[in-house]
Amino acid sequence: MKIHEYQAKTILKRFGVVVPRGEPCSSSREAAEIASRLGASSFILKAQVHAGGRGKGGGIRTAGSPTEVERVAGEMIGMRLVTPQTGPDGKRVRRLLVEEAQEITRELYLGIVIDRSEGSPVVMVCPEGGVEIEEVARRSPGKILKASSVPGVGFPPFLARKLAYGVGLGPKEVEKTVILILALVRAFEESDAALIEVNPLVVTREGDVVALDAKASFDDNALYRHPELRELRDLDEEEPLEVEASRSGLSYIKLQGDVGCMVNGAGLAMATMDLIQLAGGAPANFLDVGGGASADQVRSAFRILLPDSSVRALLINIFGGIMRCDVVAEGVVAAAKQMEVRVPVVVRLEGTNVEEGRRILRDSGLNFTVASGMLDAARKVVSLSRGGP
Amino acid sequence: MSILADRNTRLLVQGITGREGAFHTRQAVAYGTQVVAGVTPGKGGTTHEGIPVFNTAAEAVANTGANASVIFVPPPFAADAVMEAADASVPLVICITEGIPTLDMMRVMTFLQGKPTRLIGPNCPGIITPGQCKIGIMPGAIHRSGAVGVISRSGTLTYEAVAQLTACGIGQSTCIGIGGDPILGTRFVDVLRLFREDPETRGIVLIGEIGGTAEEEAARYIQESITVPVVAFIAGRTAPPGKRMGHAGAIISGGSGTAAEKVEALHRAGIRIVENPASIGEAMAEALTARSH
Numbered sequence: 288m289k290i291h292e293y294q295a296k297t298i299l300k301r302f303g304v305v306v307p308r309g310e311p312c313s314s315s316r317e318a319a320e321i322a323s324r325l326g327a328s329s330f331i332l333k334a335q336v337h338a339g340g341r342g343k344g345g346g347i348r349t350a351g352s353p354t355e356v357e358r359v360a361g362e363m364i365g366m367r368l369v370t371p372q373t374g375p376d377g378k379r380v381r382r383l384l385v386e387e388a389q390e391i392t393r394e395l396y397l398g399i400v401i402d403r404s405e406g407s408p409v410v411m412v413c414p415e416g417g418v419e420i421e422e423v424a425r426r427s428p429g430k431i432l433k434a435s436s437v438p439g440v441g442f443p444p445f446l447a448r449k450l451a452y453g454v455g456l457g458p459k460e461v462e463k464t465v466i467l468i469l470a471l472v473r474a475f476e477e478s479d480a481a482l483i484e485v486n487p488l489v490v491t492r493e494g495d496v497v498a499l500d501a502k503a504s505f506d507d508n509a510l511y512r513h514p515e516l517r518e519l520r521d522l523d524e525e526e527p528l529e530v531e532a533s534r535s536g537l538s539y540i541k542l543q544g545d546v547g548c549m550v551n552g553a554g555l556a557m558a559t560m561d562l563i564q565l566a567g568g569a570p571a572n573f574l575d576v577g578g579g580a581s582a583d584q585v586r587s588a589f590r591i592l593l594p595d596s597s598v599r600a601l602l603i604n605i606f607g608g609i610m611r612c613d614v615v616a617e618g619v620v621a622a623a624k625q626m627e628v629r630v631p632v633v634v635r636l637e638g639t640n641v642e643e644g645r646r647i648l649r650d651s652g653l654n655f656t657v658a659s660g661m662l663d664a665a666r667k668v669v670s671l672s673r674g675g676p
Numbered sequence: 677m678s679i680l681a682d683r684n685t686r687l688l689v690q691g692i693t694g695r696e697g698a699f700h701t702r703q704a705v706a707y708g709t710q711v712v713a714g715v716t717p718g719k720g721g722t723t724h725e726g727i728p729v730f731n732t733a734a735e736a737v738a739n740t741g742a743n744a745s746v747i748f749v750p751p752p753f754a755a756d757a758v759m760e761a762a763d764a765s766v767p768l769v770i771c772i773t774e775g776i777p778t779l780d781m782m783r784v785m786t787f788l789q790g791k792p793t794r795l796i797g798p799n800c801p802g803i804i805t806p807g808q809c810k811i812g813i814m815p816g817a818i819h820r821s822g823a824v825g826v827i828s829r830s831g832t833l834t835y836e837a838v839a840q841l842t843a844c845g846i847g848q849s850t851c852i853g854i855g856g857d858p859i860l861g862t863r864f865v866d867v868l869r870l871f872r873e874d875p876e877t878r879g880i881v882l883i884g885e886i887g888g889t890a891e892e893e894a895a896r897y898i899q900e901s902i903t904v905p906v907v908a909f910i911a912g913r914t915a916p917p918g919k920r921m922g923h924a925g926a927i928i929s930g931g932s933g934t935a936a937e938k939v940e941a942l943h944r945a946g947i948r949i950v951e952n953p954a955s956i957g958e959a960m961a962e963a964l965t966a967r968s969h
Contacts, residue, residue: 401778403858403888403925406785421931438786479779482929508751508924509777538922542914553856553922554830554885557911558953561935564914565951573915575922578813578831606832606839608815609703637839639817661836661954 288505290519291335293384295483295501302474304467304485306498309386311335318360318385322353327387330356334363335382337524339419339502340370346380349388356385381523389497394487395454396420396431397468399475408436408475410446410468414454416487442472456490463496464488478516479509528591535587537576544569546672547598547630549588551580551605551615559604562661568669571598579610582618589626600672602664603634612636612644620651631656631671635664678805678850679825679870679877680768680794681744685809686712688742688766690733690749690757692724696772697748700813701727704746707810712740715760733757733764744768746802746811754798755780758861762793770811771797771861778924781859788861795861799924801831801853812853814838822847824960825871827864828883829856829890829923833911833953837881840957846964849877856923858887864894872902879905879964881956882947884938886912887926891938899945905963907948909956910935 293311300306309331310321322330334346341347346368350356360383369377394416402409413423413431423430432453434446447468451461467488475483484502491497510517522530532539538553542560546568550556553575560570574592576584585603592598607615616636623632635658636644648657656671658664670676687704691697692714702725705711713736714724720731730736733745745761747754747769754773761769776798788795796803802812806819813831818839824846828834834853841848849871854862864882871877880902884891891910898906913935915921917928928934942949950959 400929401858404890404893406782406859424930438782438789476779479777481778506778507920508775509779511752512777540916540919540921542916550832552830552832553926554828554833554883554911555836555953557885557915557921557926558833558836558909560914561911561951562953570914573919573921606835608818608832608835609813637836639815662952 288507288510288516288520289337289524290503291337291382291521292333292501293335294519295503296498298478298503299471299474299498299501303470304474304498305495306501307386307389309384311382311384312360313364313382315357315360315364318383319353319357321385322350322356325385325387329388331386331388332356332359332363333384333386334368334380335384336368336373336378336380337521338370338372338378340372341368344368344370344377346370360385378524389489389499390492391489392492393490395489396423396486397471397488398482398484398486399471399480400482402435405435407438408472410434410436410442410450410472412450412454416489420486436472442469444469459494460490460496467496467498478513479506480504481506528595532574532591535591537574537584537587537591539591540573542570542572544571545597545599546668547571547592547595547601549574549576549585549592549601549603551576552578555604555606559602559661559665562665563602563669566662566665566669568665568672571595580605580615580618581610582621585618586622586625589622589628593626593628593630598630600630600668601632602668603632604661604664605636607636607638607640607644611640612638613640613647616644616647620647620653623653628653633658633664633668633671635661678808679874680850680852681803681805681809681811683808685744685811686710686740686742687811688713688715688733688736688740688745690715690745690747690761692716692727692729693719694748698724700748701725703816704810707816709809709811713742733760733766737764737766742766744811745770747771747773749773751775751777755784758784758795759787762788762791765792767792767794769793769795769861770800770802771795772800772802772813774799776857778859781857785859785861796852797855797861799857800855801834803850803852805850806848814851814853818842819851820847823849823876823878824881825849825874825877825879826851826881827867828853829885829925830883830911833883836953837883837909837956840954841881841960844957844961846957846960849874856925858925864890865897868894868897868902877904879907879960881960882906882908884908884910885923885926886915886921886928886935887933889933892941895941895945895947898947905948905960905967907950907956907959907963908942909950909953910938910942911953
């Protein structure tokens with residue numbers, strides 16, 4: 288689960304990380320009020336959307352007075368912000384973070400992620416801040432310094448010191464950076480984070496070490512024990528169909544293509560998307576109806592896929608194992624009869640009792656194309672999506 | 677003829693009285709697996725469909741000589757169950773549970789260090805040695821005893837591959853689903869090493885997917901140490917970056933973990949890669965024929 292910058296900063300502050308003074312708002316009047324309260328000589332207005340690269344799309348702007356803050360905020364709230372990470376449609380700006388501007392002498396990168404092969408959180412720092420870390424990793428991977436949390440020990444201060452000296456900070460800055468890194472690791476572990484990124488981490492003219500930006504996402508599987516974090520979820524920032532699917536317990540991701548697919552199992556679902564592409568089409572989604580593909584789940588899946596106007600044909604690919612193909616077929620037929628299916632549907636079944644399953648599909652009276660193999664199914668559905676036979 | 681599990685495996689089921697645990701225990705027994713004990717705290721001293729139930733794994737092992745355990749415990753308690761099995765010196769633990777927090781799994785991995793327990797999973801279909809022993813949630817009937825080992829991060833996609841092998845007349849030595857989570861007890865390389873030591877495994881099917889670098893590690897190991905033919909498939913060529921594709925571990929993050937990188941690494945290691953997941957069986961049949969000539 289992703290959260291907004293202002294939410295991440297509130298959490299980090301609680302752990303002792305220094306962040307700029309500021310508050311979120313959703314109207315230009317509020318923005319001006321915040322600016323007056325802050326009483327600074329210049330301000331930063333930052334669009335609160337779940338996407339990076341905001342600066343490039345006009346999502347981060349400066350202002351010199353509360354009056355100017357009000358004017359700029361008026362321009363930003365309600366705009367569609369397009370950044371390299373939002374896609375061409377961009378994201379509507381509903382909220383801003385108004386902060387006191389900082390006088391910066393140095394920018395760095397600081398991030399924590401899970402190192403899958405080490406099985407522990409790893410802290411990464413880089414002397415270049417404010418740029419995309421993926422870009423640095425490609426261009427000059429040697430610039431990124433890393434240290435892993437030690438199982439059973441945690442993250443000892445010496446590792447933080449090693450990183451801080453490693454990026455060339457002076458002794459006073461090192462001291463503050465060490466405190467900040469240790470606070471960040473604590474925040475990461477205590478909140479079951481999946482990623483915390485401070486980009487940039489800055490040294491100010493006064494010599495403070497400040498988290499100028501903050502990005503955090505959390506392990507969905509651990510949210511059950513963090514009710515306070517669960518409340519930070521902003522459904523406005525998520526794809527509406529994905530939200531609805533997650534309510535029905537389905538794993539669904541919207542893609543750009545026009546061939547819808549409904550598959551049991553995540554691996555097979557990915558493989559099916561790949562096959563659609565191999566057959567010359569483009570998948571409209573990822574959808575895992577669950578290993579068993581019960582009638583209820585199939586019905587929920589239809590409810591997600593059918594209203595999507597970009598779906599021009601639908602492929603149902605089910606491997607019936609312990610849940611036999613005839614049972615799966617009955618479920619699919621029952622669900623389809625209840626729904627108004629307006630697009631051509633290709634069904635490919637394999638597994639236990641497959642002949643009986645195919646017979647049920649053929650005799651259903653529904654306009655289903657029953658495919659014999661996975662590739663055959665993909666070719667048929669791609670052809671149908673283009674109005675072909 | 678197999679690795680890790682065979683007809684001498686004596687299975688303990690943790691969470692045997694739960695819905696999933698009970699259902700798959702019945703399936704395992706029907707397949708011929710020796711299920712010797714169950715654990716459900718608070719239900720010790722009772723029996724479940726004729727299988728003795730204990731309060732703790734230690735008691736279950738002491739009383740029944742269980743040498744493997746399968747876990748069907750809900751996510752908040754599953755990490756604890758893995759550690760309990762390891763503490764009871766169970767040499768093989770298979771965790772089916774999906775949805776265990778990553779930090780819990782990190783603690784489990786630390787706990788397992790220096791202990792002789794091998795953990796398979798979590799979030800996996802389990803392990804089967806056809807004709808001998810089924811531990812997990814896979815459909816037993818699609819398997820057939822033979823000489824090809826199967827390793828996969830997936831569930832149903834593995835069944836697809838197995839069904840194709842069987843349809844081509846190729847049996848399996850052992851099939852292992854290592855799991856779809858980012859942190860796993862057993863990785864591709866560990867299983868490859870076991871297959872390498874099994875003289876009866878004459879071919880290996882490897883099914884990977886986006887996320888992490890386990891396939892790249894596997895490619896290096898196969899190139900250096902595996903002499904039998906390997907057929908690989910990588911799922912997720914069309915997956916967008918930054919999105920979790922169902923499995924907690926199936927995510928392209930920071931530009932790495934893409935299918936293209938994995939395919940490239942496997943290709944460079946000289947491994948046969950199929951683009952069409954429906955041709956895994958045929959590809960293995962060809963590889964085995966080429967080898968025997």
